[in-house]
Amino acid sequence: MFKEKLKYAFYTIGHPADGFYEIRHRGQGSVPLALLFVFLFGLCFSANRQYAGFVVNYVNPMEINSFAEMLSVFVLFFLFCVGNWSITCLMNGEGRLKDIVTVCGYSMLPMILTFVPAIILSRFVVADEEAFYFIIMGFGIAWFLLLVLSGVMTVHNYTLGKTLLTIIFTFVAMLIIVFIAMLLYTLLSQVVSFFVSIYNELMLRI
Amino acid sequence: MNKIWNRLFYRKASGTLTGAGDAGRACGADGENGTRKRYREASRRTEQSCPQSRKAEKNSGVKRSSAAEMKKSCGTKRCGAPGTLARAAALAAGAAMLLWDVSGITVQAGQGVPYETYNYDYYEDIKYTPAAYVPDGIVTGAQIGCGNLAGPQDLNTDEDGNVYIADTNNNRIVVTDKDFRLLRVIEEFERDGKKETFSAPNGVYVSARGNLYIADTNNMRVVELDGAGKLVQVIENPRSEVLEEGYVFHPMKVAVDYADRVYVIAQNQFEGIMAFNELGEFLGFTGTINVQITPWEIFWRRFSTKEQRARQQLFIPTEFTGMEIDSDGFVYATNVDGEGKQSVRRLNPSGEDVIQKKEGGLSGDLDWRIAGTYSGPSRIVDVVVRNQGIYSILDSVRGRIFTYDHEGNLLYIFGGLGSQEGTFTGPVAIDTIGEEILVLDATRNLVNRFRATSYGSLINQAVGLRYDGDEVQAVECWREVLKLDSNFELAYVGIGKSYLAAGQNKEAMECFRTGNSKQYYSIAYKRYRNELLKENMGTILTSLIVLVILWMIWSKFGKKLWKKRRVSHV
Numbered sequence: 001m002f003k004e005k006l007k008y009a010f011y012t013i014g015h016p017a018d019g020f021y022e023i024r025h026r027g028q029g030s031v032p033l034a035l036l037f038v039f040l041f042g043l044c045f046s047a048n049r050q051y052a053g054f055v056v057n058y059v060n061p062m063e064i065n066s067f068a069e070m071l072s073v074f075v076l077f078f079l080f081c082v083g084n085w086s087i088t089c090l091m092n093g094e095g096r097l098k099d100i101v102t103v104c105g106y107s108m109l110p111m112i113l114t115f116v117p118a119i120i121l122s123r124f125v126v127a128d129e130e131a132f133y134f135i136i137m138g139f140g141i142a143w144f145l146l147l148v149l150s151g152v153m154t155v156h157n158y159t160l161g162k163t164l165l166t167i168i169f170t171f172v173a174m175l176i177i178v179f180i181a182m183l184l185y186t187l188l189s190q191v192v193s194f195f196v197s198i199y200n201e202l203m204l205r206i
Numbered sequence: 207m208n209k210i211w212n213r214l215f216y217r218k219a220s221g222t223l224t225g226a227g228d229a230g231r232a233c234g235a236d237g238e239n240g241t242r243k244r245y246r247e248a249s250r251r252t253e254q255s256c257p258q259s260r261k262a263e264k265n266s267g268v269k270r271s272s273a274a275e276m277k278k279s280c281g282t283k284r285c286g287a288p289g290t291l292a293r294a295a296a297l298a299a300g301a302a303m304l305l306w307d308v309s310g311i312t313v314q315a316g317q318g319v320p321y322e323t324y325n326y327d328y329y330e331d332i333k334y335t336p337a338a339y340v341p342d343g344i345v346t347g348a349q350i351g352c353g354n355l356a357g358p359q360d361l362n363t364d365e366d367g368n369v370y371i372a373d374t375n376n377n378r379i380v381v382t383d384k385d386f387r388l389l390r391v392i393e394e395f396e397r398d399g400k401k402e403t404f405s406a407p408n409g410v411y412v413s414a415r416g417n418l419y420i421a422d423t424n425n426m427r428v429v430e431l432d433g434a435g436k437l438v439q440v441i442e443n444p445r446s447e448v449l450e451e452g453y454v455f456h457p458m459k460v461a462v463d464y465a466d467r468v469y470v471i472a473q474n475q476f477e478g479i480m481a482f483n484e485l486g487e488f489l490g491f492t493g494t495i496n497v498q499i500t501p502w503e504i505f506w507r508r509f510s511t512k513e514q515r516a517r518q519q520l521f522i523p524t525e526f527t528g529m530e531i532d533s534d535g536f537v538y539a540t541n542v543d544g545e546g547k548q549s550v551r552r553l554n555p556s557g558e559d560v561i562q563k564k565e566g567g568l569s570g571d572l573d574w575r576i577a578g579t580y581s582g583p584s585r586i587v588d589v590v591v592r593n594q595g596i597y598s599i600l601d602s603v604r605g606r607i608f609t610y611d612h613e614g615n616l617l618y619i620f621g622g623l624g625s626q627e628g629t630f631t632g633p634v635a636i637d638t639i640g641e642e643i644l645v646l647d648a649t650r651n652l653v654n655r656f657r658a659t660s661y662g663s664l665i666n667q668a669v670g671l672r673y674d675g676d677e678v679q680a681v682e683c684w685r686e687v688l689k690l691d692s693n694f695e696l697a698y699v700g701i702g703k704s705y706l707a708a709g710q711n712k713e714a715m716e717c718f719r720t721g722n723s724k725q726y727y728s729i730a731y732k733r734y735r736n737e738l739l740k741e742n743m744g745t746i747l748t749s750l751i752v753l754v755i756l757w758m759i760w761s762k763f764g765k766k767l768w769k770k771r772r773v774s775h776v
Contacts, residue, residue, distance in 0.1 A: 126735070
């Protein structure tokens with residue numbers, strides 16, 4: 001079962017239109033697998049920052065925090081999925097949240113596949129060969145973007161123009177979600193600190 | 207309850223008291239304890255390798271533990287109202303951290319200098335270093351024996367180390383020898399049989415021939431006197447078609463090259479440095495700084511009305527602030543750069559900037575506070591060209607002196623604002639006598655002297671040797687520098703180069719990596735890679751052949767197995 005799903009994921013990144021259609025309508029996708037891909041991408045992303053060769057690596061090693069990087073990959077992923085879902089709900093999109101998560105997760109597969117060889121290669125390049133590294137990375141990222149675009153288009157049954165529009169709206173929605181979350185956090189922390197100070201006053205005065 | 211209260215109270219009281227004292231001493235008025243601690247931790251490696259500061263660490267051990275105590279008391283939430291206060295303080299410190307800055311008048315524990323000495327690493331992080339220069343006394347007018355100086359604006363030294371001070375508000379030039387014994391005071395000169403005096407002379411310069419050039423600002427002229435104080439010529443009232451009608455000449459700073467060409471920085475003259483030939487005829491402008499308008503500014507101007515545009519800031523080039531001529535006759539000139547990218551230029555005879563710079567730019571601090579006291583990029587007011595391509599620039603915002611080598615590497619930073627010996631309130635001019643550095647303070651009317659420590663002179667020496675091409679000798683110096691400061695990246699690069707020259711590519715790679723030089727690392731790695739390939743060619747080819755054979759076997763027999771197990775999934 002898992003093996004078939006995995007094979008199907010590889011089929012999808014080569015045949016996005018067919019693949020994503022089957023995922024939407026014939027249940028060929030798998031959410032756990034998509035999440036696994038996100039996790040693996042987080043790993044690759046962090047590994048790229050840490051293990052990419054000295055010549056191509058401009059990241060301050062003192063500032064690398066693998067956990068925070070993987071967390072931010074996950075947060076962005078969920079923000080995008082939820083944002084896209086909330087926008088497409090209003091814009092006659094046919095995709096379910098499950099489909100969006102699957103699409104986004106599966107789309108990250110090419111990046112996993114290119115980041116690993118790029119990182120390995122980067123350890124053996126010198127200054128004038130670093131272009132190879134950046135080409136491989138760029139290829140993976142471009143593939144990812146195309147997959148997301150065609151995936152969103154397919155699962156929601158949109159035209160290209162509408163897809164681009166919804167993706168722009170998705171980013172707006174993401175901002176709104178972040179804003180509301182921060183608002184909530186600030187207000188809650190005010191409430192908490194209010195109760196904490198009441199408790200402190202009581203403890204110190206009794 | 208009483209017991210708890212007592213405990214809390216005592217803890218809090220002692221904590222905040224010592225804490226405040228420590229913060230006051232170690233961090234000045236800024237209370238950015240957390241930040242400092244972080245950086246101190248980062249620079250501990252340095253301090254441990256430096257015997258001088260190790261002693262200092264021992265001395266400051268008490269202080270450090272009390273800082274930790276303060277942190278603890280800040281963190282104790284059960285402190286009640288005072289606790290909230292402490293938390294507020296911690297918050298404020300956090301806010302200060304956000305507006306990260308390298309400002310304030312601070313004392314690094316135990317170094318015995320009233321300022322911070324640090325450098326920026328490859329990632330533009332601050333690394334504290336040992337002091338390269340330490341204060342070596344101050345010189346007031348009374349000590350020289352000519353009465354107090356009043357708002358002196360410029361200072362220059364000649365080859366013998368004689369010091370010339372433009373004592374602006376006293377309308378005179380004070381000349382001393384290198385030990386600041388008074389040689390003479392020039393207050394007047396004879397012109398066409400009449401005695402003439404100066405009026406607010408802002409600049410002074412001694413040419414290679416020993417003639418004295420004085421920018422006599424309010425008299426709108428540059429006066430050239432010979433060694434005996436006799437008038438040679440007066441440059442005044444320049445006329446040319448590139449100058450507007452009725453141009454008023456207010457010379458501020460003056461410099462003279464080996465051919466006796468006179469360069470003048472004039473007030474409100476944004477077109478560049480004014481150049482005059484040896485006869486005092488105006489030649490034209492040199493080193494014009496082009497105005498740079500960002501796309502963002504163009505965008506805003508598009509959408510503003512005529513009235514708004516009239517009220518907006520004019521886009522005018524920045525003014526030059528200080529000048530010096532190097533031994534090749536190139537003009538080093540400083541200017542105010544609002545973006546903090548390039549504040550010093552080296553102008554070739556045709557007026558082009560030929561200075562070498564690194565990514566960090568040439569403008570002093572790379573990091574500064576956005577608002578508040580001591581905020582904004584460094585305002586570079588003067589430059590001194592030293593031996594072997596080393597030059598130092600003086601910042602008046604935070605009173606720091608930044609020293610660069612001819613490639614634009616930042617070598618060391620020292621100096622600060624304040625009223626202690628070795629700090630300034632109004633630094634305006636900088637010059638050297640040998641390795642000694644002199645800084646003129648226009649507000650406190652005195653000259654600050656700095657002498658190089660072993661750390662500073664080792665760096666000077668190593669950079670000098672490298673400039674002269676003697677990289678092998680330089681390595682010895684770099685090793686000594688690393689003993690004092692293991693964070694000094696340039697030293698690793700220097701040592702790495704010698705390994706590279708000796709063909710020890712692996713060691714060279716290690717050094718360049720530590721020194722964060724991608725360029726040289728690449729060279730070393732390329733050689734190392736070729737070496738490895740040559741050595742292991744046999745192994746590589748053999749394993750390739752083996753792999754090919756294995757693949758052939760697999761394709762012959764493996765395919766059958768694969769076909770049986772293959773499941774169609776599409």
